[in-house]
Amino acid sequence: MTDPAKDVKSAMRLRPRTLRVPTSPIADAHRWVHERTGGPPLLDLSQAAPGYPPAPVVAEHIARVASDGDGGRYAPPPGLPVLLEAFSAELKRSYGVDIGGDCILPTGGCNQAFCTAVSTIAEPGSEVILPVPYYFNHDMWLKLDGVVPRYLHELDVEQAEKLITDKTRALVIVTPGNPDGVTVPPSTIGEFHDLCSRYDIALILDETYRNFRTVTDPPHQLFEHPQWGDTVLSLHSFSKDLAIPGYRVGAIVSSEAFKVEALKFVDCVQICAPRIGQEAAAVGLNEARAWRQEQVDRINLTLRYFNDVMARQPGGFRLASAGAYFGWVQHPFTADGPAPTALSTDEVIRRLVVDHGIVAIPGTAFTPNDDGWIRFSYANLEPAQLDDFTARLDEMGANR
Ligand SMILES: Cc1ncc(COP(=O)(O)O)c(C=O)c1O
Numbered sequence: 001m002t003d004p005a006k007d008v009k010s011a012m013r014l015r016p017r018t019l020r021v022p023t024s025p026i027a028d029a030h031r032w033v034h035e036r037t038g039g040p041p042l043l044d045l046s047q048a049a050p051g052y053p054p055a056p057v058v059a060e061h062i063a064r065v066a067s068d069g070d071g072g073r074y075a076p077p078p079g080l081p082v083l084l085e086a087f088s089a090e091l092k093r094s095y096g097v098d099i100g101g102d103c104i105l106p107t108g109g110c111n112q113a114f115c116t117a118v119s120t121i122a123e124p125g126s127e128v129i130l131p132v133p134y135y136f137n138h139d140m141w142l143k144l145d146g147v148v149p150r151y152l153h154e155l156d157v158e159q160a161e162k163l164i165t166d167k168t169r170a171l172v173i174v175t176p177g178n179p180d181g182v183t184v185p186p187s188t189i190g191e192f193h194d195l196c197s198r199y200d201i202a203l204i205l206d207e208t209y210r211n212f213r214t215v216t217d218p219p220h221q222l223f224e225h226p227q228w229g230d231t232v233l234s235l236h237s238f239s240k241d242l243a244i245p246g247y248r249v250g251a252i253v254s255s256e257a258f259k260v261e262a263l264k265f266v267d268c269v270q271i272c273a274p275r276i277g278q279e280a281a282a283v284g285l286n287e288a289r290a291w292r293q294e295q296v297d298r299i300n301l302t303l304r305y306f307n308d309v310m311a312r313q314p315g316g317f318r319l320a321s322a323g324a325y326f327g328w329v330q331h332p333f334t335a336d337g338p339a340p341t342a343l344s345t346d347e348v349i350r351r352l353v354v355d356h357g358i359v360a361i362p363g364t365a366f367t368p369n370d371d372g373w374i375r376f377s378y379a380n381l382e383p384a385q386l387d388d389f390t391a392r393l394d395e396m397g398a399n400r
Contacts, residue, residue, distance in 0.1 A: 080106070110250035116269075157195050183215070210236070
């Protein structure tokens with residue numbers, strides 16, 4: 001298997017902006033594991049993927065589709081009607097509005113939804129406003145596509161307005177957030193919508209973790225606005241919600257006109273979102289609602305336990321926010337932190353892995369500077385493992 005963290009050089013001339021973008025931090029996080037020479041078993045808090053299989057009804061349906069004569073065919077690029085219908089019904093349940101299949105474009109996951117959205121509205125040299133901390137693949141894609149990210153250090157409309165130029169094409173909000181787990185209130189989303197529509201720029205909402213919120217109210221009221229399609233690009237994922245990340249299916253909710261244009265990108269990149277993924281998502285949305293709720297309830301219980309055990313700041317590690325799958329934590333080894341010695345976050349991550357068997361993602365994957373942040377994905381851990389985790393943080397803090 002190719003190790004993306006390995007230092008290999010291509011003799012072929014590559015696009016400089018590709019070379020400038022660092023490799024994905026998920027693979028990077030594991031690069032220290034081989035330095036371990038013993039110690040306790042690894043606790044992996046790096047991944048944001050479900051640690052459980054899909055609902056039985058979904059797995060059975062996939063098996064049936066796979067053995068069907070048509071199971072391997074291309075899907076219609078605008079989407080399988082069965083998924084368009086199922087997701088339209090899901091949007092009605094979640095947001096209380098009618099959104100038809102003409103406004104839904106299935107994609108190869110929410111990452112591809114973001115790439116499609118950006119590449120349909122921005123061109124090299126355009127600017128997109130990214131609140132910090134951002135989801136690392138958003139920053140990576142903008143840079144790969146030649147689009148300039150403008151970092152917004154506070155989710156504040158006035159601050160955002162100051163970053164808008166005639167090159168701005170979009171502002172991105174991830175809610176609940178990766179890496180900080182924060183659910184942005186509907187009123188704040190509404191204010192950003194008003195700002196974006198005033199300046200005629202897109203509001204890209206990444207709603208991957210929509211169902212992992214601790215509330216069941218509609219995530220926002222934007223779809224009630226008669227002209228929502230002029231501004232809103234709402235991106236979705238079925239990876240986490242239905243535990244099918246490898247089937248690669250997500251969606252863009254947009255105006256019909258946007259869908260027509262975005263299909264050009266999808267056609268060239270993937271032709272269609274995977275048929276089997278769309279089939280899986282449709283059945284999951286239609287028939288696995290109780291199963292989905294059970295997973296959400298269990299993960300939210302884990303969230304409560306995570307908040308409890310982090311409240312006493314084990315080892316001086318301070319939890320700033322948590323939700324969806326993630327805790328956003330500041331380590332004690334920052335220049336003005338409680339530890340006598342300052343360490344780079346990379347070095348903290350190396351010591352966490354090598355000395356304490358904890359794998360996590362450095363905050364530098366989600367912020368332009370090193371401000372001492374770490375993302376811990378708690379969702380797949382049992383309470384006993386979270387106790388073990390905080391005991392290991394204590395141990396690291398005691399050695400500081
Ligand atoms: C905020 C966010 N958006 C998108 C994705 C990717 O989702 P998908 O598997 O649907 O491409 C992730 C996955 O971690 C994510 O955290």
